[in-house]
Amino acid sequence: MKKTAFLGALTVASIAASAAVAQDVSTVDQIKERGKLNCGVTTGLVGFAAPDANGTWNGFDVGVCRAVAAAVLGDANAVEFVPTTGKTRFTALASGEIDMLARNTTWTFSRDVDLKFEFVGVNYYDGQGFMVSKDLGASSAKELDGATVCIQTGTTTELNLADFFRANDMSYEPVPIETNAEAQQQYLAGACDVYTTDASGLAATRATFEDPAGHVLLPEIISKEPLGPLVRHGDNNWGDVVRWTLNALVSAEELGVTSANIGELGASAGDNPEINRLLGTEGNLGEMLGLDAEWAKRAIMAGGNYGELFAKNIGEDTPIALARGLNAQWTEGGLLYSPPFR
Amino acid sequence: MSDMSYVRSEMLPERAPPASSVGFVGWMRQNLFNGIVNSILTIVSLVLIAMVAMAIVPWIFSPTWNGTSQNDCREIIGAGHHAACWGVINDRWEQLLFGFYPNGTEGDTTDQRWRPIVAFALLFVAVTPVLFSMISRRMNWVLLLAVLGLTGLYLGGAAGMILGLALLAGAAFVGFKALSTDKDARAAEIEAGAKRLPNPLIFSAIFPFIAPWLLWGGSIWLPVGAALGFVIGYFAYSILSKIVGSLAGIILAVVASIVWWLFLTGGFASLMDAILPIGLEPVESRKFGGFMLSITIGVVAIACSLPIGIVLALGRQSDLMIVKALCVGFIEFIRGVPLITLLFVASTLLNIFMPPGTNFDIILRVLIMVTLFASAYMAEVIRGGLAALPRGQYEAADALGLDYWKAQRLIIMPQALKISIPGIVSTFIGVFKDTVLVSIIGLLDPLGLSNAIRADQAWNGLVWELYGFIALLFFVFCFSMSRYSMYLERRLRTDHR
Structure with missing residues (x-):
């Protein structure tokens, strides 16, 4: 009996000890030792994360992962992309299987506080919108009384939809669907008049139609969906690294630093002190973060600044053709506002 | 009066049957137009089949193999027509087969996809002596040498070339000898003391160690x-x-x-x-995907679940109370829980229970869970076979003085397993198809990949082509398994029906 108790105590102690050891090593050190950043992404979302035919991941969220990997490890390709589903993403992050999650995840109170995660910022301001066929003749979501609506079950969009119709004293008939692919088929087959999901998703869906001009996105956006990368509680320094990497991408656009001119601007200290501090030619911001001086320079070189990432993956020149809208810099009427690098 | 008779005394010569009851016409009359109702039904069915075929066949045969995106396909097909866009399969079939297995496009990697192919070919060599009796011992070694030789040639380099050619020459030599002597002559040779080649089951026993090495490196x-x-x-x-x-x-x-x-x-x-x-070169489990992942999980679960299932079935019938309780508990617990639950436990809960930093391979976790799941079902199928055996068989074994294991091995199991073949193979097929459930926990099996492929704006919105391709490959595997089970039943049929 005594012996069993002793063995049990030993096991508990050793597990606790190994846990303590694991927690003492900072996330940055773990990543450096591993040589790879484990970044959780979606299993596939147009424009945000998708593997190409060679298996290389591309997209807007993927760009954030690559920037962080470039800042910490100096190699934008040193990322292990871990595909996560809506059901597995939070446990994957909480259990340490991934170091950060960049998976178009809406920043909400309960996720931030109750699930013990830290949203480090917002990389895309999304919102729920409506798409209807032009033949329906609706020009506003307020005219949708009595419509059949294709809606993904078990998401916040379902609740938002109910709230919106109730607030406007209208009725609707939901057509529950499971995936975006199914929604496209149902909507095109005429099973529903309206398809509602995040506006970025609607734009991507419409771009695949044979006749995109035959469908309109209604002007109403009925919810706030700030999507951003997140890390788990417990390692604030790692949270800072991810937060300021994202901020560096945003600031770079604001300051006019692009992947084209960064070599020139970063070679030596220039006239603009903020650019100098950002690119490490002045001051010791990198050192404060526990990285070297050129961390932000590498992050920006990985895929360009925020504007370049946006334009390349989801911007107006891509088939998805999203306008900057809320995601423009604050100087241009948007919400992107990076705290100063000082 | 004596030469009169009422009965014909000589046989009439045989005559050909009437034209309406032989050949194609006869077959049609007998099977398709046998009465008014059947004739109407036949015509209605034919019209239906023709309508379906007219809708599907032009859709399938569309000249879009080289399309680069959905819009490109639409241009090829022309406005107003509906046809498949096979460009997506052309672009992504390698990914659907191998997932993210290193293909040499990433920086300092080389194309490693020969490894799963060789593992798959060796799998066939290894299971042949277990599954089929029609192939001779020497032909099995020919197969093995040929696979290894081709691998050597593919890998290239001086050593690979020489080794590959030597192995192929060996295969040709043994193959020639095997083909030039027939079965009886060979039996006589062996009788006369000719040396036999080693039993190919040796390779089957080694294979479980080679396969993981090839796949994971x-x-x-x-x-x-x-x-x-x-x-x-x-x-x-x-x-x-x-x-x-x-x-x-x-x-x-x-x-x-x-x-x-x-x-x-x-x-x-x-x-x-x-x-x-x-x-x-080591390859991480994360790189596994597509059909390679399905086949890996399916084969391991199939191969491991049969022995575990037999043990569990015997344990459930055992007189030893603890063994019986354990087996019943295990079987009932696993059968009472959906596979998805087990997969979620594997993917998320285990992570939380284990100390942080533990790296317990996700594919290994899934393999264990799927195997346990299949074993519980297998145990019940085999228990059905055991229950179908007459009591007299057990008593006969006892009367012969065989101990428990000998009785099982020589008398009970051969009969019980034979009875359960259809059930066993259905369980195998079910397990193989259940492997697509891993897409729920973020592993990119063919179905998960089809979603990832649609996330490429070029192919967004393509559904039927991808699902059709995946369904076709699954059908090939499952149909072969089903045919094999029928072959096995015929081979093992000992009653004289």
Whole structure:
């Protein structure tokens, strides 16, 4: 009996000890030792994360992962992309299987506080919108009384939809669907008049139609969906690294630093002190973060600044053709506002 | 009066049947237009089939194999027509087969996809002597040599070329000899003392150690070390059983093997690696995907669930109370829980229970869960076979004086398994198809990949082409398994029907 108790105590102690050891090593050190950043992404979302035919991941969220990997490890390709589903993403992050999650995840109170995660910022301001066929003749979501609506079950969009119709004293008939692919088929087959999901998703869906001009996105956006990368509680320094990497991408656009001119601007200290501090030619911001001086320079070189990432993956020149809208810099009427690098 | 008779005394010559009852016309009259109702039904069915075919066939045969995106396909097809966009399969079939297995496009990697192919080919060589009796011992070695030889040629380099050609020459030589002597002549040769080739089952026993090494790579000494554990166990048993008796011998042999695996294999592998580093580039489990992942999970679950299922079925019928309780508990618990739940436990809960930083391979976790799940179902199928055996068979075994294991091996199991073949194979097929459930936990099996492929704006919105391709491949595997089970039933039929 005594012996069993002793063995049990030993096991508990050793597990606790190994846990303590694991927690003492900072996330940055773990990543450096591993040589790879484990970044959780979606299993596939147009424009945000998708593997190409060679298996290389591309997209807007993927760009954030690559920037962080470039800042910490100096190699934008040193990322292990871990595909996560809506059901597995939070446990994957909480259990340490991934170091950060960049998976178009809406920043909400309960996720931030109750699930013990830290949203480090917002990389895309999304919102729920409506798409209807032009033949329906609706020009506003307020005219949708009595419509059949294709809606993904078990998401916040379902609740938002109910709230919106109730607030406007209208009725609707939901057509529950499971995936975006199914929604496209149902909507095109005429099973529903309206398809509602995040506006970025609607734009991507419409771009695949044979006749995109035959469908309109209604002007109403009925919810706030700030999507951003997140890390788990417990390692604030790692949270800072991810937060300021994202901020560096945003600031770079604001300051006019692009992947084209960064070599020139970063070679030596220039006239603009903020650019100098950002690119490490002045001051010791990198050192404060526990990285070297050129961390932000590498992050920006990985895929360009925020504007370049946006334009390349989801911007107006891509088939998805999203306008900057809320995601423009604050100087241009948007919400992107990076705290100063000082 | 005597030459009169009422009955014909000679036989009439045989005449050809009327034209309306032979040949194609006869077959049609008998099977399709046999009465008014059947004639109407036949015509209605034919019209229906024609309508479906007219809708589907032009859709399938569309000249879009080289389309680069959905819009490109639309241009090829022309406005207003509906047809398949096969460009997506052309672009992504390699990904659907191999997932993210290194294909040489990433920086410092080389194309490693020959490894799953070779593993798959060797799998066939390894299962052939187990599954089929129609192929001779020598032809099996021909197959093995040919696969290895082709691998050598593919890998290239001077050594690979020489080795590959030598192996192919060996295969050709053995094959020629095997084809030039027929079965009876060979039997006579063996009778006269000609040396036989070693039993190909040797390779089947080695294969479980080769396959993981090919798929995951790394040092060769780790699988060698794992195999040595069995060798050590065997020798420990053969030596110790003479000294301390059979049961204690078994226990000590198992302990010796476990000690070897837990504490000494790692050291052995790193030591041998330092002396003679042979190995393949390691490939992480995360890189597995597509059909390769489905087949890996399916084959492991199928291969492991049968023996575990037999043990569980016997345990459930056992008179030993604890063994019985354990087996019943396990079977009922696993069967009472959906596979998805087990997969979620594997993917998320285990992570939380284990100390942080533990790296328990996700594919290994899934393999264990799927195997346990299949075993529980297998146990019940085999129990059905056991229950179908007449009581007299058990009593006959007892009357012959056979002990429990001998009775099972020689009398009960061969009959019980034969009875359960259809059930066993259905369980196999079910397990193989269930592997697509891993897409729910974020592993990119064919179905998960189809979603990832649609996330490429070029292919967004394509559904039928991808699902059709995946369904076709699954059908090939499942239909072959089903045909094999029918072959096996015919082969093992001992009653004279």
